Amino acid sequence: MIRVTLPAHLRKLAQVDGEVRLEVEGQVTQRSVLDALEARYPMLRGTIRDHVTQRRRAFVRFFACQQDLSHEAPDAPLPDAVATGAEPFMIVGAIAGG
Amino acid sequence: MSGVRVLVGTKKGAFILTADGKRERWDISGPLFAGWEIYHLKGSPADPNRLYASQSSGWFGQIIQRSSDGGKTWEVPGGEKMPEPYDPPASVSNKFVYDTSSETGKPLTTHQWYDGTPHPWEFKRVWHLEPSIKDPDTVYAGVEDAALFRSTDGGKTWQELSGLRGHGSGSSWAPGAGGMCLHTILLDPSNPNRIFIAISSAGAFRTDDGGKTWKPINRGLHSLHIPNPTAEVGHCVHRIAMHRSRPGVLFMQKHWDVMRSDDAGDVWHEVSGNLPTDFGFVIDVHAHEPETVYVVPIKSDSEHFPPDGKLRVYRSRSGGNEWEALTKGLPQRDCYVNVLRDAMAVDSLDKCGIYFGTTGGQVYASADAGDSWAPIAQHLPAVVSVEVQTLP
Numbered sequence: 093m094i095r096v097t098l099p100a101h102l103r104k105l106a107q108v109d110g111e112v113r114l115e116v117e118g119q120v121t122q123r124s125v126l127d128a129l130e131a132r133y134p135m136l137r138g139t140i141r142d143h144v145t146q147r148r149r150a151f152v153r154f155f156a157c158q159q160d161l162s163h164e165a166p167d168a169p170l171p172d173a174v175a176t177g178a179e180p181f182m183i184v185g186a187i188a189g190g
Numbered sequence: 191m192s193g194v195r196v197l198v199g200t201k202k203g204a205f206i207l208t209a210d211g212k213r214e215r216w217d218i219s220g221p222l223f224a225g226w227e228i229y230h231l232k233g234s235p236a237d238p239n240r241l242y243a244s245q246s247s248g249w250f251g252q253i254i255q256r257s258s259d260g261g262k263t264w265e266v267p268g269g270e271k272m273p274e275p276y277d278p279p280a281s282v283s284n285k286f287v288y289d290t291s292s293e294t295g296k297p298l299t300t301h302q303w304y305d306g307t308p309h310p311w312e313f314k315r316v317w318h319l320e321p322s323i324k325d326p327d328t329v330y331a332g333v334e335d336a337a338l339f340r341s342t343d344g345g346k347t348w349q350e351l352s353g354l355r356g357h358g359s360g361s362s363w364a365p366g367a368g369g370m371c372l373h374t375i376l377l378d379p380s381n382p383n384r385i386f387i388a389i390s391s392a393g394a395f396r397t398d399d400g401g402k403t404w405k406p407i408n409r410g411l412h413s414l415h416i417p418n419p420t421a422e423v424g425h426c427v428h429r430i431a432m433h434r435s436r437p438g439v440l441f442m443q444k445h446w447d448v449m450r451s452d453d454a455g456d457v458w459h460e461v462s463g464n465l466p467t468d469f470g471f472v473i474d475v476h477a478h479e480p481e482t483v484y485v486v487p488i489k490s491d492s493e494h495f496p497p498d499g500k501l502r503v504y505r506s507r508s509g510g511n512e513w514e515a516l517t518k519g520l521p522q523r524d525c526y527v528n529v530l531r532d533a534m535a536v537d538s539l540d541k542c543g544i545y546f547g548t549t550g551g552q553v554y555a556s557a558d559a560g561d562s563w564a565p566i567a568q569h570l571p572a573v574v575s576v577e578v579q580t581l582p
Contacts, residue, residue, distance in 0.1 A: 101225055101250060107271065131277070135269030138284045139250040151249040185249045 094125055095180040102140070102183070106133040111180055120175040122154060123166040140183060151186040194537045195260065195579040196545055197241065198553055199228035202571035204243060206261045209566075213543055213557040216566045222264065223255065227315075230532055230575045231255075234321040234329075238579050242329050242345060244316035252315055254283040254345045268346035281346035286313045286331070286339055289352035301335065302364040311335045311355070318532060320375035324382075332372030336363060336389040338401070351401035354387065359406065359423040366390035366426050366445075367491075373531055374430050378437045386440065386455060391426035394442070396455050407455030411444060428471045429531045433480035441483050441510070443473040443531075448485055450510050461510020466497050472534035476559060477542040481509040484536075484544060484560060486529045494549075495526035503544070505560050519563035520554065527552070532575035539580055547573025 096112040103109070114128045123146075130137045141148050146166070148154070153162045157171045157179050173179035196207040203221030222228075223245045231243035239260045245253040255264045268281035288311050290299070300308035314334040322328035327344040337355045339348040363370060371390055378384035383400040386407075393408040406423050416424045426445035433439065442449040442458065447468050449458040462468035467487045476482035483506045489497045496502060501520045504513040527550035537543035544556045551570040556563045 099249075101247065105250075105253065105266070132272055134272060134279060134282075135253075135266040137269070137282050138252070143282060143285045144287060149249070149251060 093177045094120060094128070094174065095177055096125065096129055097180045097182045098136075099183060099185040101185065102136060105135055105139070108133075113177075119167075120170050121167050122161065122164065122170065122181075125170065125174075125181055153184045153186055155182040155184055156180065192539060193581045194539065194543060195233070195238075195581055196535075196553065196555075196566070197231045197233065197261070197575075197577040197579070198547055198567070198570065198573055199230050199243070199532075199575035200547075200551070200571035200573050201227055204228040204231055204245075205567065205570055207553065207566055211539055213537075213539070213555060218567055219261075221571075222261070223253075226253070228574065229315060230318050230577075232319050232321060232577045233260075233579045234326040235323050236321070237326040238581060240321070240326040240344075242319045242321060244319055244331070246315040252284045252286065252313070254316070256283075256345050267344050279346075281343070283345050283347070286316070286333055286337075286348055287350075288313070288337060288355065289350040300361055301370065302362055304365060306364075308361070311337070313337075314369060317371045317373045318375055320377060323377055323379055330375050330377075330385075332375050332387065334369045334371040335365075336370045336372040336392060338372055338375070338385075338387055340401070351397075353397070353402050354395060354404045357395070357404050357406070359392070362423065363389065363392040364424070374427070376430060376432055376437075376440075379434045380437050384437075384454070386430060386432075388427040388430050388442075390428065391424060391445070393423045393425040394427050394430060394455055407451070408458070409456065410451070410458035410460075411449065412447070412460075413445065415445070429473050431473045431475050431483070433475040433477075436480045439480065439509075441473050441475060443470050443485055445469065445491060448473065448510060461506070463506070463511035463513055465504055465513050466502075470529075471531040472529050472546060474534045474536050474544070476544075477536050477538040478540065479507070479542075479559075482507050482559070483510060484534065485513075486534070486546060488528060494528040499524050499526060501525040501527065501548075503546070503556075503560055503563070516556075516560045516563070518561065519556075530574055532577075533573050535576050535578040537578045537580045543578065545576050545578055547576045549573065 192211040198205040203224040205220035234240040241257040243255040267283040303309035318332040320330040331339040338351045374388035376386040388394045395404045411425045438454045440451045448462045450461045470488045503516040527548035534546040547553045549572040553567040555566045
């Protein structure tokens with residue numbers, strides 16, 4: 093079970109209160125987590141990564157285990173603590189003004 | 191008793207204001223989509239309970255929202271949470287992809303940037319949603335970078351009407367200060383194949399074949415801020431309005447100049463007349479008097495507030511040129527708000543109601559065709575758009 097935290101605006105859009113818990117098949121990577129997230133919550137498609145290029149939106153960042161994973165390759169394995177559910181994969185909106 | 195529903199889009203959410211036909215007591219609901227920019231929301235003429243909203247954010251991009259109960263509840267079309275096993279629908283309501291196919295689109299990859307260099311087309315947001323006159327599931331979207339999209343499935347999927355962006359002049363279009371937006375969509379009630387649109391700052395265009403081909407309709411416009419002031423395209427049109435009984439007569443608020451066309455945009459002539467300044471954004475037409483037109487003059491293109499700190503709506507009862515200031519109930523000192531291009535609307539009650547919103551968060555209404563005004567909301571976030579539905 094993978095744990096994912098969403099920024100407040102996306103929690104509201106997806107109508108979830110706390111963390112999202114997802115089953116991810118195969119290797120746990122940014123791409124597989126986001127694929128699972130968007131499959132469960134289709135309204136989030138396009139809000140985290142571009143529909144066509146699949147690139148992370150500029151003002152969205154990824155963190156886990158006190159590391160900035162935003163610039164890691166989408167298919168790079170996420171830390172074991174994320175894969176085991178010990179730590180959440182955090183999707184964060186950049187602090188960029190009001 | 192009939193009533194009105196005012197749909198207000200702001201920089202930080204949407205609000206719905208309702209009143210009965212007297213339009214004296216107002217209920218305000220909202221904010222909907224709090225914290226998001228709501229550039230526009232509008233109801234279907236064919237089904238007043240069907241509303242569409244453009245919700246966007248610099249962080250998370252574009253969202254399309256739809257209501258089927260007059261704004262009480264909303265959904266992302268085709269975006270419902272999926273039960274297991276997850277098999278999301280193929281439709282994606284916020285996917286606006288420019289048509290670059292050789293069959294139906296154009297391999298057009300750039301427009302002009304502010305500095306005159308080529309710049310790739312990039313979707314940024316939906317500025318304006320225009321539901322079909324007859325079909326609640328058909329809706330048009332005007333977007334930045336300028337293009338026109340259409341959905342025929344209630345907003346679940348969108349297809350570009352690429353003949354517009356593929357017009358021969360497309361590579362020379364350039365953004366205005368607010369971006370290169372397609373902000374005005376007028377559907378001709380007498381001719382389903384005729385649509386008018388306007389782009390800042392490319393100008394006005396018209397299709398007579400349902401969107402396949404388009405022609406620029408800017409003859410008569412004169413814009414000193416472009417190299418050729420009478421060019422076929424490049425004019426910063428801010429807003430166009432028509433009266434549904436006379437769709438061949440158009441009124442335009444341009445970057446500077448208030449204009450009129452009596453031949454569906456083929457030729458324009460200036461009707462600024464005695465306005466204190468002919469810069470502004472909004473323009474609209476009285477619901478029952480096709481020659482009665484409203485504008486809100488703004489001091490200049492750099493000073494986006496009313497002249498002399500006095501918020502005045504100007505009304506012409508002669509289709510332009512002769513204008514009277516409407517001031518009763520509006521602030522006549524120290525007022526430095528703006529009224530943005532999509533922030534004026536009229537209802538169809540008798541007397542006609544006029545509504546507009548300001549960047550200061552006020553929404554003003556007149557229940558007597560502009561003779562007197564009162565704020566119906568005073569402390570909202572900056573108002574981007576105002577639409578009105580007249581309810582049975």
